[in-house]
Amino acid sequence: MAxxxxxxxxxxxxxxxxxxxxxxSREWYRFFLNLFQLTGNGQNTTSLTDLQLGxxxxxxxxxTDIIIDINGLQTQPAPGTSELQAALDAVRQELQTxxxxxxxxMAPLEQDNVPWLTFNxxxxxxxxxxxxxxxxxxxxxxxxxxxxxxxxxxxxxxxYAKASSAVAKxxxxxxxxxxxxxxxxxVAPTPLALTDPNQIVGVAAETIALNGFGLIQISGxxxxxxxTGSSVGETWADGDPLYYNPAxxxxxxxxxxxxxxxxxxxxxxxxxxxxxxxxxxxxxxxxSVLGGTDSNVQFTSLAxxxxxxxxxxxxxxxNVTPASVISGAGGAPVTKTADFTVAASETWLIxxxxxxxxxxxxxxASANSGRTLHFQxxxxxTLVSASSNVVPLAGGAATTAILAAVAGANATLVSDxxxxxxxxxxxxxxxxxx
Numbered sequence: 001m002a003x004x005x006x007x008x009x010x011x012x013x014x015x016x017x018x019x020x021x022x023x024x025s026r027e028w029y030r031f032f033l034n035l036f037q038l039t040g041n042g043q044n045t046t047s048l049t050d051l052q053l054g055x056x057x058x059x060x061x062x063x064t065d066i067i068i069d070i071n072g073l074q075t076q077p078a079p080g081t082s083e084l085q086a087a088l089d090a091v092r093q094e095l096q097t098x099x100x101x102x103x104x105x106m107a108p109l110e111q112d113n114v115p116w117l118t119f120n121x122x123x124x125x126x127x128x129x130x131x132x133x134x135x136x137x138x139x140x141x142x143x144x145x146x147x148x149x150x151x152x153x154x155x156x157x158x159x160y161a162k163a164s165s166a167v168a169k170x171x172x173x174x175x176x177x178x179x180x181x182x183x184x185x186x187v188a189p190t191p192l193a194l195t196d197p198n199q200i201v202g203v204a205a206e207t208i209a210l211n212g213f214g215l216i217q218i219s220g221x222x223x224x225x226x227x228t229g230s231s232v233g234e235t236w237a238d239g240d241p242l243y244y245n246p247a248x249x250x251x252x253x254x255x256x257x258x259x260x261x262x263x264x265x266x267x268x269x270x271x272x273x274x275x276x277x278x279x280x281x282x283x284x285x286x287x288s289v290l291g292g293t294d295s296n297v298q299f300t301s302l303a304x305x306x307x308x309x310x311x312x313x314x315x316x317x318x319n320v321t322p323a324s325v326i327s328g329a330g331g332a333p334v335t336k337t338a339d340f341t342v343a344a345s346e347t348w349l350i351x352x353x354x355x356x357x358x359x360x361x362x363x364x365a366s367a368n369s370g371r372t373l374h375f376q377x378x379x380x381x382t383l384v385s386a387s388s389n390v391v392p393l394a395g396g397a398a399t400t401a402i403l404a405a406v407a408g409a410n411a412t413l414v415s416d417x418x419x420x421x422x423x424x425x426x427x428x429x430x431x432x433x434x
Contacts, residue, residue: 148206149215156220156282159201161187163208170225171250172266173216174199187216189250197264197287200244203280219282227269227278229254242266242280244287263287335378336360342373351403352378360402361386362413362420369417376410377403385420393422 018025024032119135127134127144136142141153148169151158164176165188173187174194187201194200201216208214229236232248234255245253246261257263265285271278291299296316306319333348341361342349351358362385363371375383383403390413391398398419403409408428413420 145215146206152220156222157218158205158215159185159218160213161185161201161208161216162213163210164188166210167204167208167214167250169204169207170222170227171204172244172252173201173204173250175201182213184213190244191249193246194244194262195289196292197244197262197289198293200264200284200286202284203266203282217282218284221270221279221281223271223279224276225278226274226276227272227280228274229272230274236269236272238269238272240269240272242268262289347372348374348376350376350378351381351383353381354379355381357382357384357405359384359386362389363415365389365415365419366417368415371415373413373420374410375402375413377405377407380405380407389419391419391421393425 014025014027016024016028119141121135122137123134126137128147130144130147132144134142136150136152138152140155143151143153145151145158149158161173161184162179162182164186167173167187167189171189174190175185176188177186178184179186185201190200202218203216203222205215205217205222227236229240232245232251232253234253236242236254240254241256242252242254243256243266244262244264245251246257247253252266254269264287265283267280267282267284269278270281273279288294291297297318298314298316299319302319303321305322307322308317309320310317331345331347333350334343334346335350335352336358337352337354339353339359340349342363344363349360351360358379358381360375360383362373377383382401382405384400385402386400388398388400390400390402392401393411402411402413402422404427406428410424410426411422412424414423415421
């Protein structure tokens, strides 16, 4: 059998991999390719020892030993197999994260199932192009959303909006409408004496021209604008709280507004700086308006001197006139011509039932402590309570009697939380002495 001219084994001084590409070096690749072809492209069962290759070189002997060792590992369990597997896994992991040299340094990265990405925590130069994503130099990733807004992932939130009025960076903005075609809301700097705190959207993260689109920040740190307070006649310091300012358009104040102005909390000054050196931390807490968002309060048109009263039948607080409040004036007198139940708004009651005694169902004393009721007869008929819950003028056990069968008789009852106590009684038959 003729001696086969096998390509010489690459000298030891040639590394197995090319440092420039991370791939196997050209010399080693040619050697293994020739070896593969000589053995029949994987189909020839002839071993290296069957080939008449001439006297083996030291490198060939080393290679033969390696092949024997590999065959031995494939057929026999060897000690330290788990350690070897761990080492192989580590190498595999390292290979998965190597640059893909075949893409070229200028080619866009297109690779599925990327195990992870590690960013340079101090990129230089810092990217400025819209769409760039890089470590922000702090504690999170930054996404260059616009030429002037860097979104810090997980540390800030924004709303994309259209300006219905020109907006400057750092101005407080409120909701003015929506643009159906673009699917965004419209905003403008907050006006003077804004009454609805729920209209406040956030702080302009960038300057937006009239009818332009931009980002309104609703939480997180906003940097790069004047935070000295000079624009509103105040002096701000680091840590000062900031509220909606009812006296200046699109502005804040460090002094909590007083009623009837809303008291919406905007955030805190983190760096009281002039020019573009200032910063604030935004965390909007809308102020409240009684009856605005409360589920158990329902107001109608409010009038001067209105009072608040709870209506157990409706299950909410409502505004009422003073005359209708039990502890107030008591409202106008109400005439009854049949047995009746005292209503919640009634205080002055006239019994004008004819032909028989009139029965009144008094309010529950325990739920009306301090309430006062006034009764008067127009008919010569008695007025009695439906329950024994009336203590006579002279005291003693509670009875049902309220008024005797005398026209003009009248009495005053006051609840002590247990019964109705008679505090005054006048009979039309009483003799008046002077």
